[in-house]
Amino acid sequence: MxxxxxxxxxxxxxxxxxxxxxxxxxxxxxxxxxxxxxxxxxDDDVAVRCRAWTRLLPPDAAFGLGTAAVLLGVRSDPPAEVEVVLRPRPVLPQRRGLAVHVRDLRGDDVVDVRGLRVTSGAQTFLDLATRLTPAELVATGDALLRAGHLDAASLERRLARADRVRGVVRARECAPLLSARAMSRPESLLRYWLVTSDLPDPEVQVPVLDRRGRVVAHGDLGYAQYRVAVEYEGRQHAEPEQFGRDVDRYSLMAADGWLVLRFAGRHLAGPAVVVERTRRALLSRGWRPGS
Structure with missing residues (x-):
């Protein structure tokens, strides 16, 4: 046969x-x-596995938390089990490889992502507040904003009706710190550490002007008043073409009096080095605590 x-x-x-x-x-x-x-x-990826799970899940199930973050394209570290969110019911699905979370979802808490029901950006942000550090939560929120899955109004509405929901305190504390202009997770982490320190808040994608007032470059983060820029150097900066552009950019910034602090992956373990070096740079340019 x-x-x-x-x-x-x-x-x-x-x-x-x-x-x-x-x-x-x-x-x-x-x-x-x-x-x-x-x-x-x-293909054995998260989206394919989620499509498989829809064969066994209730129609109102939505993929959420870490699985939603991957499907929304804002995180690349899928959880060990596919995570699903369901409204309260007497009996919940129990299967190996599936983690079920109960939430009182409303219509706008779920969006369609390539034919899959996925928790919205605002709901995902709130749910992840229970497991991410504040710095990582801000980085994830920035990515949701950047990808168009979140906006300030929808987040405000979701958090307004989240009283007594786990994670809401952290979510509300982090929400005002989000920025769609942060271009990557490392940039978001650097910005969070600086914003939550006793240093001035940095500008995001700060423009660098030449003596004629023309924009010649942008810094990832910076302090235009003191001409201090904070840059993150990822692996892509080692590519020959990108390296050449960086040389031009840093030369232009230096020529107009900017001090550029460059950080790499080795500096993402914690805020101490980033904050202290930025403090020293600002002090060298005339900033004083309390000013």
Missing amino acids: DDVELPLVYTWREARAAGARRRQITADGRRVSTGLYLSSAA
Whole structure:
């Protein structure tokens, strides 16, 4: 008997009903959970696995928390289990590989992402406030804003009705610190550390002007009054073309009197080095505490 053609996602029952033998299912399928399979021909990523789970979940289920952050494109570290959010009900799904969270979701707390029900940017931000540090929560919020999944008004509305919800205190503290202009997670972390220190708040994407008032460069973060810029150097800055552009940019900034502080991945473990070096730079340019 020849093997039958199986879809990319199927259940054991569906495959057997279509005439597939046990041997074929065992050889072809990658088990997602008991009775649920992905074909070996399917990409094994978060979105594909979520589509598989929709075969077994209630229609009102929405993918949330860490899984939502990956589907929304704002984090790249998927949780070990697919995370699902459901409204309260007498019996919740219990399956290996699935983490179920109960939330009182409303219509605008769920959005469609490539055919999948996913918690909105505001709901995801609130949910992640229970597990992320304030700095990482701000970085995630910045990414949600940058990707168009969040805006100040929708976040304000969601947090306004979140009294006594776990994480709401942290979410409300971090919400005013968000900025869509931060271009990456490292930049967001640097900005959070500076904003929550006793230093002045830095500008985001601060313009650098030449003597004629023309914009010749932008700093990731900076203090135009003191001509101090704070830059994060990711791996992409090592590419020859980008390196050349950086040389031009830093030369132009230096020529017009800017002091540029450059930080890298080794400095993301904590705020001490970033804050202290920025403090020294500002002091050298005339800033004084309390000014």
